[in-house]
Amino acid sequence: MEKIIVAIDGYSSCGKSTIAKALARYAGYTYVDTGAMYRAIGLYTLRKGLKDEAAILAALPQIEVGFRLVDGAQHVTLCGEDVEGQIRTLEVGNRASEISQIREVRAFLVAQQQKMGIEKGIVMDGRDIGTVVFPQAELKLFLTARPEVRAQRRFDELKEKGQSPVFEEVLKDVNDRDYRDTHRAESPLRQAEDAIVVDNSDMTPDQQMKVIYDYFDRFK
Numbered sequence: 715m716e717k718i719i720v721a722i723d724g725y726s727s728c729g730k731s732t733i734a735k736a737l738a739r740y741a742g743y744t745y746v747d748t749g750a751m752y753r754a755i756g757l758y759t760l761r762k763g764l765k766d767e768a769a770i771l772a773a774l775p776q777i778e779v780g781f782r783l784v785d786g787a788q789h790v791t792l793c794g795e796d797v798e799g800q801i802r803t804l805e806v807g808n809r810a811s812e813i814s815q816i817r818e819v820r821a822f823l824v825a826q827q828q829k830m831g832i833e834k835g836i837v838m839d840g841r842d843i844g845t846v847v848f849p850q851a852e853l854k855l856f857l858t859a860r861p862e863v864r865a866q867r868r869f870d871e872l873k874e875k876g877q878s879p880v881f882e883e884v885l886k887d888v889n890d891r892d893y894r895d896t897h898r899a900e901s902p903l904r905q906a907e908d909a910i911v912v913d914n915s916d917m918t919p920d921q922q923m924k925v926i927y928d929y930f931d932r933f934k
């Protein structure tokens with residue numbers, strides 16, 4: 715089988731990264747979490763107290779985002795520092811959503827993402843993978859789930875990490891982020907015309923993976 719590009723897009727907290735990681739393992743492909751790249755830039759701007767767009771753009775050339783493997787798991791790096799443990803908070807997620815509205819920030823990351831896919835054999839997840847980064851991707855999946863279901867998943871995840879989330883706040887955050895991600899001027903989250911929609915609100919993890927592996931196997 716020739717290697718392909720798998721583009722996975724969808725709303726926040728609908729299990730994109732779990733699915734993308736599992737599919738990459740199944741296929742023997744490289745997994746790239748583009749949300750982590752936006753989060754790394756978000757973290758940089760929070761640390762340096764950069765708020766306005768001009769300051770962020772001026773800092774962009776100094777920001778280096780990469781990945782490294784730690785015990786088989788992919789960790790995002792910021793200027794060489796492993797920041798995987800610091801980017802998965804609501805604060806960084808919200809900042810990532812804000813800075814992802816800046817055209818130059820998107821262009822900066824999209825160029826890096828496209829380079830990662832030159833040899834194919836990649837599963838990339840994000841918001842604009844099937845529409846902007848790899849419009850030529852052979853398999854495009856668009857994941858979705860009801861907001862309450864996604865908020866519950868994020869709530870459980872944050873609790874597991876030792877944080878003390880409030881469900882109503884998490885739900886509001888999910889809705890706000892959906893709004894921002896789908897209404898921004900630059901590459902808003904939308905389904906590519908040739909994407910396959912998977913609503914996993916009422917699927918068990920196993921059911922969902924079977925559906926996704928079946929789509930992938932069509933390329934065998």
Ligand code: DC
Pocket residue numbers: 726727748749750752753807810811814839840841842843891895
């Ligand atoms: O998937 P995530 O929650 O880790 O993404 C964090 C934010 O980054 C999300 O609110 C929108 C932005 N993002 C984006 O604009 N484009 C991508 N390809 C990936 C993420």
